[in-house]
Amino acid sequence: xxxxxxxxxxxxxxxxxxxxxxxxxxxxxxxxxxxxxxxxxxxxxxxxxxxxxxxxxxxxxxxxxxxxxxxxxxxxxxxxxxxxxxxxxxxxxxxxxxxxxxxxxxxxxxxxxxxxxxxxxxxxxxxxxxxxxxxxxxxxxxxxxxxxxxxxxxxxxxxxxxxxxxxxxxxxxxxxxxxxxxxxxxxxxxxxxxxxxxxxxxxxxxxxxxxxxxxxxxxxxxxxxxxxxxxxxxxxxxxxxxxxxxxxxxxxxxxxxxxxxxxxxxxx
DNA sequence: GATGTCAACCTGTGGT
DNA sequence: ACCACAGGTTGACATC
Numbered sequence: 001x002x003x004x005x006x007x008x009x010x011x012x013x014x015x016x017x018x019x020x021x022x023x024x025x026x027x028x029x030x031x032x033x034x035x036x037x038x039x040x041x042x043x044x045x046x047x048x049x050x051x052x053x054x055x056x057x058x059x060x061x062x063x064x065x066x067x068x069x070x071x072x073x074x075x076x077x078x079x080x081x082x083x084x085x086x087x088x089x090x091x092x093x094x095x096x097x098x099x100x101x102x103x104x105x106x107x108x109x110x111x112x113x114x115x116x117x118x119x120x121x122x123x124x125x126x127x128x129x130x131x132x133x134x135x136x137x138x139x140x141x142x143x144x145x146x147x148x149x150x151x152x153x154x155x156x157x158x159x160x161x162x163x164x165x166x167x168x169x170x171x172x173x174x175x176x177x178x179x180x181x182x183x184x185x186x187x188x189x190x191x192x193x194x195x196x197x198x199x200x201x202x203x204x205x206x207x208x209x210x211x212x213x214x215x216x217x218x219x220x221x222x223x224x225x226x227x228x229x230x231x232x233x234x235x236x237x238x239x240x241x242x243x244x245x246x247x248x249x250x251x252x253x254x255x256x257x258x259x260x261x262x263x264x265x266x267x268x
Numbered sequence: 269g270a271t272g273t274c275a276a277c278c279t280g281t282g283g284t
Numbered sequence: 285a286c287c288a289c290a291g292g293t294t295g296a297c298a299t300c
Contacts, residue, residue, distance in 0.1 A: 124296070124297090125274080125275070125276095125295075125296035125297045125298095126274090126275055126276080126296090127274080127275080127296095127297075127298095128274090128275080145288085145289085163276090164275080164276085166288090167275065167276060167277080168274095168275075170276095170288095170289070170290080171274065171275065171276085173289085173290080174290075174291075174292090175274085177290085177291095
């Protein structure tokens with residue numbers, strides 16, 4: 001943007017980024033989301049990526065085969081052990097994440113799921129209740145990440161598995177970041193518009209100045225020593241004039257430049 | 269039916 | 285190696 005052929009350059013010289021402080025040694029150190037954009041110099045502006053979310057889907061047959069039906073509908077009743085949907089695609093891998101308590105909960109839930117399993121073999125969608133969402137939100141406001149103890153406590157309180165609480169927090173952080181990115185994007189768009197306007201205005205101003213310069217007579221471009229005086233002023237001549245020969249300071253003592261705009265020769 | 273939302277998942281990465 | 289997290293994806297469900 002904004003590179004004028006006359007050497008005037010305009011550009012975005014800052015950036016807006018959302019910074020997420022890294023957590024400390026343990027999980028009690030929470031990353032703090034900086035809700036204000038952090039402006040740094042020299043970041044290029046890219047607005048082409050308008051789609052942020054949920055536009056690309058691909059089908060993985062293997063995953064489909066792996067999926068099993070879950071008892072997720074039961075989850076709405078917020079029963080501690082029915083409130084689990086087990087989707088087997090990642091269960092083996094995930095077991096390393098689980099404490100013995102969680103594994104037990106998982107097993108119980110699996111039993112429920114197995115009992116519930118029907119021929120459709122489709123994954124059921126879990127929706128958190130309003131109360132669960134509210135409590136999670138409240139907890140998220142206090143800290144956007146959880147240590148294992150907090151996770152356990154919250155899970156117990158909500159009748160959810162710790163894994164579900166963990167996933168909720170992960171998704172919640174992602175949404176927060178996405179929202180902030182959208183805000184930053186809007187802000188940068190406005191900055192871009194402002195700078196484009198400014199660029200246009202300066203270009204126009206430059207053109208006017210150029211036109212003004214061209215409109216001046218050619219001797220305005222000459223060095224001062226070779227300037228000729230207004231033709232109607234006979235006392236002071238140009239170079240080689242008789243008067244100036246005797247008085248080298250005559251020109252400097254009373255310069256009388258001709259300016260067709262402000263000083264027409266008739267006024268002399 | 270198209271589209272948006274969101275819980276659940278997978279993968280890669282960095283810290284310990 | 286393990287863990288937590290970010291980022292991306294999937295699929296069920298809601299809404300229009």
